[in-house]
Amino acid sequence: MSIIAVGSAKASPGVTSLSAGLGLSWEETTGRRAVLVEGDGDGGVLAARFGLAQTPSLLELAGTGRQEMTISRLQANSQLLAGQLPTLVAPGCGETTTRVLSPIASRLADGLHRSDEIDAVVDVGRVRSHSPAAEMIKRCDLLVLVAQPRFDHLVPLVHQARRMVAQDIPTALVCVGDRPYPPTEMAKASQLDLLGVMAHDPRVNQALGGGLPSDRRHRRLLLWRTLAELVLRIHNRLQIPAAKHADSNAPAHALWGANTGNCL
Numbered sequence: 127m128s129i130i131a132v133g134s135a136k137a138s139p140g141v142t143s144l145s146a147g148l149g150l151s152w153e154e155t156t157g158r159r160a161v162l163v164e165g166d167g168d169g170g171v172l173a174a175r176f177g178l179a180q181t182p183s184l185l186e187l188a189g190t191g192r193q194e195m196t197i198s199r200l201q202a203n204s205q206l207l208a209g210q211l212p213t214l215v216a217p218g219c220g221e222t223t224t225r226v227l228s229p230i231a232s233r234l235a236d237g238l239h240r241s242d243e244i245d246a247v248v249d250v251g252r253v254r255s256h257s258p259a260a261e262m263i264k265r266c267d268l269l270v271l272v273a274q275p276r277f278d279h280l281v282p283l284v285h286q287a288r289r290m291v292a293q294d295i296p297t298a299l300v301c302v303g304d305r306p307y308p309p310t311e312m313a314k315a316s317q318l319d320l321l322g323v324m325a326h327d328p329r330v331n332q333a334l335g336g337g338l339p340s341d342r343r344h345r346r347l348l349l350w351r352t353l354a355e356l357v358l359r360i361h362n363r364l365q366i367p368a369a370k371h372a373d374s375n376a377p378a379h380a381l382w383g384a385n386t387g388n389c390l
Protein backbone atom coordinates (compact mmCIF):
# COMPACT_ATOMS: atom_id res chain seq x y z
CA MET A 127 0.00 0.00 0.00
CA SER A 128 1.03 3.56 -0.58
CA ILE A 129 0.45 6.31 1.95
CA ILE A 130 -0.27 9.69 0.43
CA ALA A 131 -0.13 12.38 3.10
CA VAL A 132 -1.89 15.63 2.26
CA GLY A 133 -1.06 18.74 4.27
CA SER A 134 -0.32 22.42 4.16
CA ALA A 135 2.33 24.84 5.29
CA LYS A 136 -0.15 27.44 6.45
CA ALA A 137 -3.75 28.51 6.69
CA SER A 138 -6.63 26.50 5.30
CA PRO A 139 -6.01 26.13 1.58
CA GLY A 140 -8.24 23.08 0.97
CA VAL A 141 -6.34 20.09 2.38
CA THR A 142 -9.41 18.25 3.60
CA SER A 143 -11.32 18.84 0.38
CA LEU A 144 -8.42 17.64 -1.74
CA SER A 145 -7.94 14.58 0.49
CA ALA A 146 -11.61 13.64 0.17
CA GLY A 147 -11.58 14.32 -3.58
CA LEU A 148 -8.48 12.18 -4.15
CA GLY A 149 -9.93 9.39 -2.04
CA LEU A 150 -13.25 9.42 -3.89
CA SER A 151 -11.54 9.45 -7.30
CA TRP A 152 -8.81 6.94 -6.47
CA GLU A 153 -10.35 3.58 -7.37
CA GLU A 154 -11.94 4.80 -10.59
CA THR A 155 -8.57 6.01 -11.90
CA THR A 156 -6.09 3.50 -10.44
CA GLY A 157 -8.20 0.35 -10.10
CA ARG A 158 -7.00 0.14 -6.49
CA ARG A 159 -9.10 0.66 -3.39
CA ALA A 160 -8.52 3.63 -1.12
CA VAL A 161 -9.12 4.54 2.48
CA LEU A 162 -9.24 8.09 3.81
CA VAL A 163 -7.69 8.79 7.20
CA GLU A 164 -8.34 12.08 8.96
CA GLY A 165 -5.18 12.79 10.92
CA ASP A 166 -5.44 16.54 11.45
CA GLY A 167 -4.19 17.58 14.88
CA ASP A 168 -6.57 20.53 14.83
CA GLY A 169 -9.44 18.04 14.96
CA GLY A 170 -11.69 16.40 12.39
CA VAL A 171 -14.31 18.06 10.22
CA LEU A 172 -15.30 15.22 7.90
CA ALA A 173 -18.05 13.81 10.12
CA ALA A 174 -19.73 17.18 10.59
CA ARG A 175 -19.19 18.34 7.00
CA PHE A 176 -20.40 15.20 5.26
CA GLY A 177 -23.08 14.02 7.69
CA LEU A 178 -21.19 11.06 9.13
CA ALA A 179 -21.58 9.84 12.72
CA GLN A 180 -19.18 10.91 15.48
CA THR A 181 -18.36 7.23 16.04
CA PRO A 182 -16.62 5.05 15.12
CA SER A 183 -13.53 7.21 14.82
CA LEU A 184 -9.83 7.36 15.61
CA LEU A 185 -10.84 7.37 19.26
CA GLU A 186 -12.33 3.86 19.05
CA LEU A 187 -9.41 2.62 16.94
CA ALA A 188 -6.94 3.94 19.50
CA GLY A 189 -9.02 2.35 22.26
CA THR A 190 -8.16 -1.13 21.02
CA GLY A 191 -4.84 -0.82 22.83
CA ARG A 192 -1.46 -1.95 21.62
CA GLN A 193 -2.77 -4.72 19.37
CA GLU A 194 -1.36 -4.94 15.86
CA MET A 195 -2.93 -2.37 13.54
CA THR A 196 -4.63 -4.40 10.82
CA ILE A 197 -6.67 -3.28 7.85
CA SER A 198 -9.69 -5.13 9.22
CA ARG A 199 -9.45 -3.15 12.48
CA LEU A 200 -9.12 0.03 10.49
CA GLN A 201 -12.14 -0.89 8.39
CA ALA A 202 -14.16 -1.82 11.47
CA ASN A 203 -13.69 1.74 12.73
CA SER A 204 -14.30 3.44 9.39
CA GLN A 205 -17.45 4.94 7.92
CA LEU A 206 -18.40 5.35 4.28
CA LEU A 207 -18.03 8.91 3.00
CA ALA A 208 -20.72 9.58 0.38
CA GLY A 209 -21.56 5.87 0.64
CA GLN A 210 -18.34 5.15 -1.27
CA LEU A 211 -15.08 5.79 0.52
CA PRO A 212 -14.05 4.04 3.76
CA THR A 213 -13.06 6.88 6.05
CA LEU A 214 -11.52 6.93 9.50
CA VAL A 215 -12.76 10.21 10.94
CA ALA A 216 -11.03 12.18 13.67
CA PRO A 217 -12.85 13.54 16.71
CA GLY A 218 -13.87 17.17 16.23
CA CYS A 219 -11.78 18.26 19.20
CA GLY A 220 -8.13 18.93 18.31
CA GLU A 221 -6.83 18.06 21.77
CA THR A 222 -8.58 14.70 21.70
CA THR A 223 -7.31 13.95 18.19
CA THR A 224 -3.76 14.84 19.23
CA ARG A 225 -3.99 12.70 22.35
CA VAL A 226 -5.29 9.61 20.53
CA LEU A 227 -3.36 9.91 17.27
CA SER A 228 0.17 10.61 18.56
CA PRO A 229 0.68 7.22 20.24
CA ILE A 230 -0.77 5.17 17.36
CA ALA A 231 0.49 7.12 14.31
CA SER A 232 3.57 4.98 13.84
CA ARG A 233 1.68 1.66 14.17
CA LEU A 234 -1.08 3.00 11.93
CA ALA A 235 1.48 3.79 9.23
CA ASP A 236 2.97 0.30 9.60
CA GLY A 237 -0.48 -1.28 9.34
CA LEU A 238 -1.35 0.73 6.25
CA HIS A 239 1.95 -0.22 4.58
CA ARG A 240 1.31 -3.91 5.23
CA SER A 241 -1.82 -4.05 3.08
CA ASP A 242 -1.03 -4.76 -0.57
CA GLU A 243 -4.36 -3.84 -2.07
CA ILE A 244 -5.43 -0.59 -0.45
CA ASP A 245 -3.84 2.84 -0.68
CA ALA A 246 -4.34 5.46 2.03
CA VAL A 247 -4.92 9.18 1.67
CA VAL A 248 -4.11 10.79 5.01
CA ASP A 249 -5.26 14.34 5.75
CA VAL A 250 -2.48 15.53 8.07
CA GLY A 251 -3.69 19.13 8.24
CA ARG A 252 -0.95 21.65 8.87
CA VAL A 253 2.49 20.05 8.68
CA ARG A 254 4.34 20.74 11.91
CA SER A 255 7.20 18.94 13.63
CA HIS A 256 5.02 18.28 16.70
CA SER A 257 1.99 17.22 14.64
CA PRO A 258 0.36 14.04 15.97
CA ALA A 259 0.60 12.72 12.40
CA ALA A 260 4.37 13.39 12.22
CA GLU A 261 5.20 9.66 12.13
CA MET A 262 2.79 9.17 9.26
CA ILE A 263 4.36 12.06 7.36
CA LYS A 264 7.84 10.57 7.88
CA ARG A 265 6.70 7.20 6.54
CA CYS A 266 4.54 8.40 3.68
CA ASP A 267 5.30 7.54 0.06
CA LEU A 268 4.39 11.05 -1.00
CA LEU A 269 3.57 14.23 0.86
CA VAL A 270 1.28 16.50 -1.13
CA LEU A 271 1.65 20.06 0.08
CA VAL A 272 -1.46 22.09 -0.72
CA ALA A 273 -1.36 25.84 -1.24
CA GLN A 274 -3.47 28.49 -2.80
CA PRO A 275 -1.48 30.36 -5.43
CA ARG A 276 -1.28 33.52 -3.38
CA PHE A 277 1.78 35.48 -2.50
CA ASP A 278 1.11 35.21 1.25
CA HIS A 279 1.06 31.39 0.98
CA LEU A 280 4.38 31.37 -0.84
CA VAL A 281 6.89 32.11 1.94
CA PRO A 282 5.53 29.45 4.35
CA LEU A 283 5.42 26.99 1.44
CA VAL A 284 9.05 27.64 0.52
CA HIS A 285 10.18 27.06 4.10
CA GLN A 286 8.06 23.97 4.57
CA ALA A 287 9.27 22.51 1.27
CA ARG A 288 12.90 22.99 2.34
CA ARG A 289 12.26 21.29 5.67
CA MET A 290 10.61 18.30 4.00
CA VAL A 291 13.33 17.89 1.38
CA ALA A 292 16.00 18.11 4.12
CA GLN A 293 14.25 15.20 5.84
CA ASP A 294 14.14 13.19 2.60
CA ILE A 295 10.36 13.21 2.58
CA PRO A 296 9.19 12.94 -1.04
CA THR A 297 7.09 16.05 -1.48
CA ALA A 298 5.10 17.60 -4.32
CA LEU A 299 2.80 20.57 -4.70
CA VAL A 300 -0.89 20.90 -5.55
CA CYS A 301 -2.44 24.34 -5.90
CA VAL A 302 -6.11 25.01 -5.27
CA GLY A 303 -7.17 27.27 -8.10
CA ASP A 304 -4.81 28.94 -10.54
CA ARG A 305 -4.98 32.61 -9.57
CA PRO A 306 -3.94 35.22 -8.78
CA TYR A 307 -0.35 33.94 -8.73
CA PRO A 308 0.66 31.34 -11.35
CA PRO A 309 0.95 27.84 -9.81
CA THR A 310 4.10 27.28 -11.88
CA GLU A 311 5.70 30.21 -10.04
CA MET A 312 4.73 28.67 -6.69
CA ALA A 313 6.43 25.45 -7.82
CA LYS A 314 9.48 27.24 -9.11
CA ALA A 315 9.99 29.21 -5.89
CA SER A 316 9.45 26.21 -3.64
CA GLN A 317 11.43 23.88 -5.94
CA LEU A 318 8.60 21.37 -5.68
CA ASP A 319 7.25 19.29 -8.52
CA LEU A 320 3.81 20.74 -9.34
CA LEU A 321 1.42 17.79 -9.62
CA GLY A 322 -1.36 20.01 -10.86
CA VAL A 323 -4.23 22.23 -9.84
CA MET A 324 -7.48 21.31 -8.11
CA ALA A 325 -10.20 23.40 -9.69
CA HIS A 326 -11.57 26.18 -7.54
CA ASP A 327 -15.26 25.39 -7.19
CA PRO A 328 -17.51 27.17 -4.66
CA ARG A 329 -19.76 24.06 -4.60
CA VAL A 330 -16.90 21.79 -3.60
CA ASN A 331 -18.52 20.51 -0.37
CA GLN A 332 -21.78 19.72 -2.13
CA ALA A 333 -19.94 17.95 -4.95
CA LEU A 334 -17.74 15.87 -2.65
CA GLY A 335 -20.64 15.10 -0.33
CA GLY A 336 -22.50 13.59 -3.28
CA GLY A 337 -19.53 11.34 -4.07
CA LEU A 338 -18.00 10.49 -7.43
CA PRO A 339 -20.92 10.72 -9.89
CA SER A 340 -21.89 7.37 -11.37
CA ASP A 341 -22.82 9.11 -14.62
CA ARG A 342 -19.67 9.67 -16.71
CA ARG A 343 -21.07 12.93 -18.14
CA HIS A 344 -21.23 14.42 -14.64
CA ARG A 345 -17.60 13.51 -14.07
CA ARG A 346 -16.75 15.99 -16.79
CA LEU A 347 -17.29 18.71 -14.23
CA LEU A 348 -13.96 20.56 -13.96
CA LEU A 349 -13.60 19.64 -10.29
CA TRP A 350 -13.79 15.88 -10.94
CA ARG A 351 -11.61 16.12 -14.03
CA THR A 352 -8.85 17.89 -12.13
CA LEU A 353 -9.12 15.38 -9.28
CA ALA A 354 -8.81 12.46 -11.70
CA GLU A 355 -5.74 14.07 -13.29
CA LEU A 356 -4.17 14.57 -9.89
CA VAL A 357 -4.84 10.95 -8.92
CA LEU A 358 -3.25 9.80 -12.14
CA ARG A 359 -0.15 11.92 -11.60
CA ILE A 360 0.21 10.79 -8.00
CA HIS A 361 -0.27 7.16 -9.00
CA ASN A 362 2.28 7.45 -11.81
CA ARG A 363 4.74 9.12 -9.52
CA LEU A 364 4.38 6.35 -6.94
CA GLN A 365 5.37 3.81 -9.58
CA ILE A 366 8.73 5.54 -10.08
CA PRO A 367 11.46 5.38 -7.42
CA ALA A 368 11.52 8.61 -5.44
CA ALA A 369 15.16 9.35 -6.33
CA LYS A 370 14.07 10.16 -9.86
CA HIS A 371 11.98 12.99 -8.46
CA ALA A 372 14.29 14.16 -5.77
CA ASP A 373 16.51 16.41 -7.83
CA SER A 374 15.82 19.47 -5.74
CA ASN A 375 18.23 21.45 -7.89
CA ALA A 376 16.03 21.08 -10.93
CA PRO A 377 13.62 23.98 -11.19
CA ALA A 378 10.07 22.74 -10.82
CA HIS A 379 8.96 24.46 -14.00
CA ALA A 380 11.46 22.29 -15.91
CA LEU A 381 9.23 19.32 -15.09
CA TRP A 382 6.41 20.90 -17.04
CA GLY A 383 5.79 20.86 -20.74
CA ALA A 384 6.42 24.32 -22.14
CA ASN A 385 3.03 24.76 -23.74
CA THR A 386 0.85 21.91 -22.57
CA GLY A 387 1.08 22.50 -18.83
CA ASN A 388 1.41 18.72 -18.45
CA CYS A 389 3.74 17.27 -15.88
CA LEU A 390 6.40 15.29 -17.68
Ligand SMILES: Nc1ncnc2c1ncn2[C@@H]1O[C@H](COP(=O)(O)OP(=O)(O)O)[C@@H](O)[C@H]1O
Pocket residue numbers: 134137138139140141142143144171251302303324325326327328329330331
Ligand atom coordinates in the same frame (compact mmCIF):
# COMPACT_ATOMS: atom_id res chain seq x y z
N1 LIG B 1 -11.31 23.46 -4.56
C1 LIG B 1 -11.97 24.34 -3.82
N2 LIG B 1 -12.70 25.30 -4.39
C2 LIG B 1 -13.39 26.21 -3.66
N3 LIG B 1 -13.40 26.21 -2.32
C3 LIG B 1 -12.68 25.27 -1.68
C4 LIG B 1 -11.93 24.29 -2.38
N4 LIG B 1 -11.33 23.50 -1.48
C5 LIG B 1 -11.69 23.97 -0.27
N5 LIG B 1 -12.50 25.01 -0.37
C6 LIG B 1 -13.13 25.76 0.72
O1 LIG B 1 -12.13 26.27 1.58
C7 LIG B 1 -12.51 26.06 2.94
C8 LIG B 1 -11.44 25.23 3.61
O2 LIG B 1 -11.41 23.98 2.98
P1 LIG B 1 -10.79 22.70 3.66
O3 LIG B 1 -10.73 21.65 2.65
O4 LIG B 1 -11.50 22.39 4.95
O5 LIG B 1 -9.33 23.27 3.96
P2 LIG B 1 -8.23 22.84 5.03
O6 LIG B 1 -8.39 21.37 5.27
O7 LIG B 1 -6.93 23.20 4.40
O8 LIG B 1 -8.53 23.62 6.28
C9 LIG B 1 -13.87 25.37 2.93
O9 LIG B 1 -14.87 26.33 3.15
C10 LIG B 1 -13.98 24.79 1.56
O10 LIG B 1 -15.30 24.75 1.09
Ligand SMILES: [Mg+2]
Pocket residue numbers: 141142143166171249251
Ligand atom coordinates in the same frame (compact mmCIF):
# COMPACT_ATOMS: atom_id res chain seq x y z
MG1 LIG C 1 -8.67 20.35 7.02
